[in-house]
Amino acid sequence: MKYSHDASVMVLGANGYIGKNLCIWLLRAGYKVIAVGRSQSFRGIDEVDCTHLTYIRADLLVQEDVSRLPLSESKMIFLMNGKTGTNNGFIEPIDYLLGNDGALLNILKSYVEKNAKGRLIFPSTRLVYQGVENQFLAEDAVKAPKTLYGVNKLSCEQYLSVWSNAFGVLYTVFRICVPYGQLISGDYSYGTIGMMLDQAKNKGAIILFGDGSIKRTFTHVSDICKVMVGVGQLENAKNKVINIGGPDNISLLELAKMIADKHQVKVEFSQWPALHLSIETGDTMFDDALLRGMYEFPYERSLINYFQGDL
Numbered sequence: 001m002k003y004s005h006d007a008s009v010m011v012l013g014a015n016g017y018i019g020k021n022l023c024i025w026l027l028r029a030g031y032k033v034i035a036v037g038r039s040q041s042f043r044g045i046d047e048v049d050c051t052h053l054t055y056i057r058a059d060l061l062v063q064e065d066v067s068r069l070p071l072s073e074s075k076m077i078f079l080m081n082g083k084t085g086t087n088n089g090f091i092e093p094i095d096y097l098l099g100n101d102g103a104l105l106n107i108l109k110s111y112v113e114k115n116a117k118g119r120l121i122f123p124s125t126r127l128v129y130q131g132v133e134n135q136f137l138a139e140d141a142v143k144a145p146k147t148l149y150g151v152n153k154l155s156c157e158q159y160l161s162v163w164s165n166a167f168g169v170l171y172t173v174f175r176i177c178v179p180y181g182q183l184i185s186g187d188y189s190y191g192t193i194g195m196m197l198d199q200a201k202n203k204g205a206i207i208l209f210g211d212g213s214i215k216r217t218f219t220h221v222s223d224i225c226k227v228m229v230g231v232g233q234l235e236n237a238k239n240k241v242i243n244i245g246g247p248d249n250i251s252l253l254e255l256a257k258m259i260a261d262k263h264q265v266k267v268e269f270s271q272w273p274a275l276h277l278s279i280e281t282g283d284t285m286f287d288d289a290l291l292r293g294m295y296e297f298p299y300e301r302s303l304i305n306y307f308q309g310d311l
Contacts, residue, residue, distance in 0.1 A: 009229075010034040010074040010118075012060065012107070013081030015043045017179070017190045018123060018221060022078060024048050024183045025225035034074060036060075036081075047184050060103035063110070071107075071116040076232055078121045079104065082152070086127070086279055089148030100152035101159070108163045120160065120171040121232045124241070126216070128154045128175065131282030134215070136249070138287040139175070139241050146279040157241060164239050172232050173241040177217035177286050179224055181306060192216070196256055200263040209272045212253030217286040219246035220301030231295045245288025248303045258307050 009026060013019040014035035024047055026033045032052045035042050042055045058065035060081055071077060083092075083099035104122075111120070127150030130142040145151045163169040180193040199206045227244050231237045256267045272280070 008032040008034050008054075008070075008074050009076040009078070010036065010069070010071070011078045011080055012036045013079070014055070015039050016080055016082075016084075018176075018224065019078070019080030021183045021221045022080060022225050022228070023053070025222065026229065027053060028183075029229070031229075034070065036069060060106055061098055063106055066106045066110045067113075069110065071111050071118070072114040074116070074118045076121060076229075077107075077111075077116075077118050078228065079107065080123060083149070085149060086147045087275060089152075090275075093148055096148050096152055100149075101155055104156050104159055108159060108169065111169060112163070112167045117170065119232055119238070120169065121228055122156060122160060122171060122173045123228070124153045124157055124173050124175040125150060126175065126177040126284040126286070127281065128157075129281065129284055131214075131284045133283050135283070136285045136287035137243070139243055139290060141287075144281075146281060161239070170238055172237045172239070174224075174228055174231075175241065175243045175286070176224060177219065177244070177246070177284060179221050180218055180303075181220040181222065181301065183222055183225075190221075192252070193218070193255070193259075196259045197263075200259050200265045205266045205268045206256045206260055207268050207270050208252055208256055209270055209276060211269065212256060212267070213251050214280070215249060215251045215283040215285050216255075217246050217284070218248040218250070218255070218303055219244055219299070220306065223299045223301055226297070226300070227291065227295065230297075231291065234294055236294055240290075242291050242294075243286040243288045244291060245286045245299075246302075247299045249285045250303075255303070258303060262307050 009031050011019050011023050014023050015037040023035050027048045034054045036056045036058050083096050089096045128143050128145050129137050130144035157173050160171040178192050196206050260267050
């Protein structure tokens with residue numbers, strides 16, 4: 001499903017990891033895109049035909065900036081903005097509160113004032129869940145965030161629900177476990193996989209805390225984009241929270257061995273730092289049955305074919 005050429009989609013946080021890749025995906029798929037960020041310009045501008053890209057520089061913590069965004073002209077509004085990370089939330093708690101909760105509340109206020117009708121698409125995280133050993137977590141699994149970022153995401157999910165109840169705001173929340181990969185040349189990955197690749201290339205070994213037995217679901221960013229765009233347009237996904245799964249549900253040790261074998265380095269083990277251990281969720285693998293019931297498609301990318309590429 002695609003919107004007509006005169007209907008745009010908006011990506012807030014267009015220069016972040018998923019936001020930038022999403023803009024590239026949308027433009028390549030023929031969408032008209034309004035990209036919003038704090039930088040001077042869209043950083044992926046050399047990677048794609050930008051004929052149908054409009055870039056708006058805005059600070060989402062400034063209500064005047066938010067008020068001038070054409071929210072009422074956008075059929076889908078992707079909320080890719082915000083501060084990410086686990087430990088840093090304890091160092092910069094007010095920045096996290098403002099950058100995540102505050103920005104969303106500004107957007108919701110303006111959305112209602114403009115009588116906007118487009119679907120708000122919000123990316124949430126595995127960090128809202130209480131991990132369970134060797135079990136797949138459905139959307140109704142126990143929530144027990146251990147980081148401020150996890151609390152931010154869970155509270156933002158609730159803000160969307162509250163505004164939907166009060167004002168009829170339309171939204172879909174997608175929970176993402178561990179994203180990886182890029183649609184942009186030169187940036188090989190992000191997060192867990194990016195860190196391991198960096199260690200392999202620059203330190204000659206991959207360091208794992210504990211025994212590396214903790215399991216995650218890994219999803220390539222192109223599959224994440226495809227799901228958010230496709231499912232985000234479905235009527236039966238309206239005002240729902242949906243897990244995005246993937247073909248790879250493996251331990252960090254299995255992942256490390258894939259990377260180590262490719263780069264011919266060792267995997268080494270280290271004791272958990274106290275803070276890291278205190279906020280570790282344990283196994284977080286995603287049950288994506290709800291998604292598969294709405295949108296039948298095979299995940300197109302796997303870790304095996306990713307690592308067989310030229311990283």
